[in-house]
C-alpha cells in the first residue's frame with residue numbers, strides 16, 4: 001500500500017499538501033514541530049493512492065512517498081539545509097525541480113549555479129553544486145563569464161522578476177541576444193519579495209504593492225512586462241517557455257520544461273529561459289492556497305503558459 | 321625576443337596574452353579602444369574569447385563569473401566606464417577574485433573629455449566602489465613598463481586573490497615605443513585554483529560570494545581582507561631618479577607626469593638647479609618609506625599631477641609635516657610642460673629678496 005512519509009521538522013505548516021491531496025489522506029497535526037509549526041499527518045493512510053501530489057506541491061521538500069517498495073528521496077542536488085523561504089512560497093518547489101533535473105541528467109558535479117539578489121539570494125546554500133552569488137540583476141553577466149571561460153560547465157541562473165526584468169534587463173536582453181549557452185530559471189512572483197513587497201516590473205495592473213498602495217497605475221508605471229514574449233522578438237534565443245507551480249499538474253509540466261532547457265544546454269543549443277509563475281503569500285497578503293488561486297485567476301490570463309519559442313529544427317542534410 | 325614598436329594600448333593587450341590570459345570582456349570608450357580592438361583580433365588566434373559586453377556594468381560582472389570559475393581574465397576602460405565597473409569591482413574585492421583592470425584615465429568629472437588625466441587616483445587607490453577594500457594599483461610611465469606591469473598584475477592578482485588595477489592615461493595608451501615581453505605563460509601551465517567553481521566532482525562544493533549576513537562574520541571577513549592589504553605592503557615599487565646625494569627640489573609624480581619631470585630635470589640642470597624625481601610605481605600600496613628617505617635629502621618637495629591634487633594627500637601624509645609639500649597640477653586634458661615644472665621648482669628654492 002502506498003504511503004506518505006513526512007519529515008515533520010522540515011514543514012512550515014503551509015497546508016498546500018492538504019489542499020493538493022485528492023483523497024483527503026492528510027490532516028494537520030495538533031502538536032507543533034521543532035520550528036513551531038503544525039504539520040500534516042496521514043489521517044487516512046488507507047486512502048493513499050501514491051499519486052505524489054503532496055510531494056509535488058510541498059515547498060519545503062518535507063514529503064516523500066513510498067509506492068510499490070520504492071521510496072522517493074530528497075534530490076542529491078539539494079543540500080540538507082532547510083529553505084529560508086516563507087511558508088507556502090513556491091520558490092522551494094522550483095528549487096526542487098531544478099535539483100531533480102540536475103540529478104536526472106547526471107550533471108550536478110559539473111554545474112555552476114548563480115544565485116541572484118532577492119528572496120533566493122541564499123540559493124547557494126541550497127543547491128549542492130558549485131555556486132556563485134551575483135550582484136542584483138547581473139546573474140546572466142556572471143553566467144556569461146563562467147560559460148565563456150569554461151564552456152564544459154553547465155551553467156544556470158536563478159533570478160526573480162526585479163532582478164531579471166528591472167535592474168538586470170540589459171543583461172537579460174543581451175545575454176539572450178548573444179545566445180549565451182546557459183539556462184535561466186526566472187521566478188515571476190509579481191512583486192519584490194525580499195525587500196518587503198514593493199512594485200515589480202511584473203506587478204499586475206491594479207495589484208497593490210507597498211510602493212503602489214492604491215494598485216499599479218498603468219498610466220504611471222506602464223503595463224507589466226511579459227518577459228518571454230519580449231525575448232521572443234529576438235532572433236537568437238533558442239528556448240523560451242512559461243510555466244507555473246501552483247498545482248501538481250503544473251508542477252509536472254514545469255519540470256518538463258526545466259529539464260528540456262538543461263538538455264538544450266547539454267546539446268550546445270543556445271540560450272534558454274523558463275519563466276515560472278510563483279506565489280508570494282506573505283507579499284500578497286494571502287494564505288498559501290489562496291495565493292495559488294490568485295495566481296491562477298490573475299497571473300495566468302496575463303502571462304499565458306506554454307512554450308513561446310523552441311529551437312528551430314536542425315536542418316537534415318541531404319542523403320544523411 | 322626582439323623589441324617591437326607598439327602602441328601602449330596594444331602592448332597592454334599583448335602583455336595580457338603573454339600572461340596566459342585568454343578572456344576579455346569590455347565596452348568601447350576613448351581613449352583605450354585599441355585595447356578591445358586588439359583583443360578582438362588576437363584572442364581568437366590563441367584560442368581565447370573576446371566578448372563585447374552591453375555595458376561596463378555587465379563587463380565587470382562577466383569578469384566576476386570568469387574569475388570565479390578560475391580563469392585569468394581582464395578588461396580595460398576609461399574613467400566613466402571604470403565608474404560603472406565599480407559594482408563588479410566591489411563584489412570581486414569582497415569575493416576575493418583575481419582580475420586585472422586597466423584604466424586609461426581621461427578628464428572628468430562626468431563625461432569630461434577624452435584627453436589624458438590622472439583624476440581617478442582617489443577612485444583607484446581608496447577602493448572606488450562601496451565597502452572597505454583596496455585594489456593593488458600599478459602606474460606605468462613607459463610602454464615597456466606597461467607591458468611588464470600587466471604581466472606582473474596577473475600574478476599579483478592571483479597571489480592576493482584581489483583585483484589589480486593598471487592606472488594609465490591617454491598618453492601611455494597612445495604613445496609608440498619599442499617593447500619586448502619578458503615572459504610567456506601558457507594558460508595550461510598556470511596553477512590550479514582550488515577555490516574556483518569548476519564543478520564539484522571529487523571535492524566539497526565551492527561558493528563564490530560576498531554576502532555575510534552575520535555581522536561578526538562580516539567583520540572577520542573585513543579584517544581578513546585588510547590583513548591581505550597589509551601583506552601587500554611588501555610589493556611596493558618606486559623609481560628614484562637623480563636623487564643621489566640630495567637635490568634642490570624633489571618632484572613626486574607618476575605616469576606621464578614622471579616622464580615630463582625627466583625632461584624638466586635636464587632643463588633645470590642647465591640652470592644649475594638639481595631636481596630629483598620620486599616616481600611611485602605602486603600607487604597602492606604606496607611606497608611611503610622610500611619617499612620619506614628621498615625627501616630627506618631634498619630642500620623642497622613638489623607634487624605634480626594631472627589633477628587638482630589627489631596623490632598629494634598621500635605624499636603629505638607620508639611626509640607628515642617634516643617638510644612643506646607644494647603642488648602643481650593641470651586638469652581637463654591639459655598637460656604641464658617641463659618648463660612649467662622647472663619654474664615651479666625655481667620658485668620653491670628662490671631666496672626671498
Ligand SMILES: Cc1ncc(C[n+]2csc(CCOP(=O)(O)OP(=O)(O)O)c2C)c(N)n1
Pocket residue numbers: 117118119120136159160161162163164187189191192193194195200
Ligand atoms: C544594487 C541593489 N539595489 C537594490 C537592492 C535591494 N534589493 C534586494 S532584493 C530586491 C528585489 C528583489 O526582487 P525580485 O528579484 O523580484 O525577487 P524576490 O525577492 O521577489 O524573489 C532589491 C530591490 C540591492 N540588493 N542591490
